[in-house]
Amino acid sequence: MTESAVHPALWPAPRASGAVDATVTVPGSKSVTNRALVLAALAAEPGWLRRPLRSRDTLLMAEALRAMGVGIEEGVGPDGSGEAWRVIPAGLHGPTTIDVGNAGTVMRFLPPVAALADGPIHFDGDLRSYERPLNGVIDALRVLGARIDDDGRGSLPMTVHGGGALDGGPVSIDASSSSQFVSALLLSAPRYNQGVEVRHTGARLPSMPHIRMTVDMLRAVGAQVDEPETGGEPNVWRVSPSALLGRDLTVEPDLSNAQPFLAAALVTGGRVTIPDWPERTTQPGDALREIFSAMGGSCELTERGLTFTGSGRIHGIDVDLGEVGELTPGIAAVAALADGPSTLSGVAHLRLHETDRLAALTKEINELGGDVTETADGLHIRPRPLHGGTFHTYDDHRMATAGSIIGLAVPGVEIENVATTAKTLPDFPQMWTGMLGA
Incomplete structure (x- = not known):
């Protein structure tokens, strides 16, 4: 079966029917x-x-x-x-x-x-x-x-x-x-x-x-x-110049790729567990524990992994994402569904990523009825009632997952080229629908 047959050009983003309760095993970083x-x-x-x-x-x-x-x-x-x-x-x-x-x-x-x-x-x-x-x-x-x-x-x-x-x-x-x-x-x-x-x-x-x-x-x-x-x-x-040793290394789960699944718990007021979340890591995705907790959730790190629980409300946030810029699309998607405005700063460099992520997020969220404006180094997001429509990805995997987060709460969102998620997260559509129990 061809990739286009598995992931059609427009993928209907599933809407959550209730609070998510799932364990999602995220592939390596x-x-x-x-x-x-x-x-x-x-x-x-x-x-x-x-x-x-x-x-x-x-x-x-x-x-x-x-x-x-x-x-x-x-x-x-x-x-x-x-x-x-x-x-x-x-x-x-x-x-x-x-x-x-x-x-x-x-x-x-x-x-x-x-x-x-x-x-x-x-x-x-x-x-x-x-x-x-x-x-x-x-x-x-x-x-x-x-x-x-x-x-x-x-x-x-x-x-x-x-x-x-x-x-x-x-x-x-x-x-x-x-x-x-x-x-x-x-x-x-x-x-x-x-x-x-x-x-x-x-x-x-x-x-x-x-x-x-x-x-x-x-x-x-x-x-x-x-x-x-x-x-x-x-x-x-x-x-310094030196010989390098051959090692036996186990790759951690990709914590940035855990973002949409944690966001699902926040958006639906549910609970998601990510197994094998490391106690200590240099991955930028570890900052999600603090950022998403500030936006209305809570988390617990145990031997089993990280369990994140939404409260049923999403708060706006004023946050400098300069050190963790790759998290911006997912945070922007959640912020578009919040109960107050958000300012995301420190991420001017995102204009040079897989696409110009600041321009892309502004255009796509606004075309669903949102109110996003670009700043010199980020985005200002004022929540508005959103409606369905096509969410373009610009061949950017994090745009695809951002649109999917919005689709949890907004009926009729269709993701253009969801297959671009294969860049870092193979099988994302199946993982997403599996999380929702579909």
Whole structure:
């Protein structure tokens, strides 16, 4: 059966008939899976990646690494305890072409890896990927000794002419449009002859939890990292050259992908449990516990997982989402159903994500009868009675889940191209209807 047959162009978002009461097992984190794949590919010995996310973005990463010579075997773990990938490092080589799709982690994390390859590595992707900034990575790699052909665009398509090694050293970048610029350089830094010192020189750096995740994962495989949060110089990260260890890593559930299901409890006054929610994590999605509680719910973290319970009322919120920008679409959807206005700030960088998320959310919620206005760095949302209509996704997975949240309370909402959720959350439509007991 074709994908279009499974997910028609317009998907009627199910309306909740009452309070949700469900346990939803969320697949592994995309952010952790793709960082782990890069680090395992650069290690000095094979490693295991347990419970990896299988989605468009992670499969693109795996295929790209395979194209450069890395062995990635999919199967079960050594103890037979579920799906695991065996990553076998090898000499990186070209020539080859890598399809990044529209995955920020693939288009930004892999050019620094390709600089270590022997031969040219060409990068291409979806049309939207041409519009997403890569200049922070491209310019930095040139300073560090790489040769890159991008015709001066600072974006895809481009070719990295790998020389088998890279000098590395100090580099200054403006990563205010994406924290992935910093993570991209840090992940490959241990393999550079001098390591790397990355200095951020621009405005506020967004999505800091993702940089913390990168640092924690580097340290877990033996890298030495000096960074601001452990007494280092502000906005400076130093990674020393070293061999990386092959590890046996279990991927956490993707907490950002848990957002729509927690939102369902808030919107319907119900209860949703997400198993295996970690007690400690660098994932931005962990902030949902505090944010959604402030909007009218309550949560309890036990050995079973996180249980979130809605109160039957949704309150507006004034919140700076600069560190957790990817949560903005789902929070905006809930805010459109609240009993008072909301202001979401600190997320100007979302204009450069899979789509211009601020413009898209404004247009789509307003076309359902809402009252959303863009600000310089976010959204102001005044709740209004909403009606049905088509909710366009712009090939953005988080737009699709945002529209589905609204559809819980508003009859007649149809999601255009719900299949785009396969980017990070395979089987979302089935998971959604299963949560509702359909």
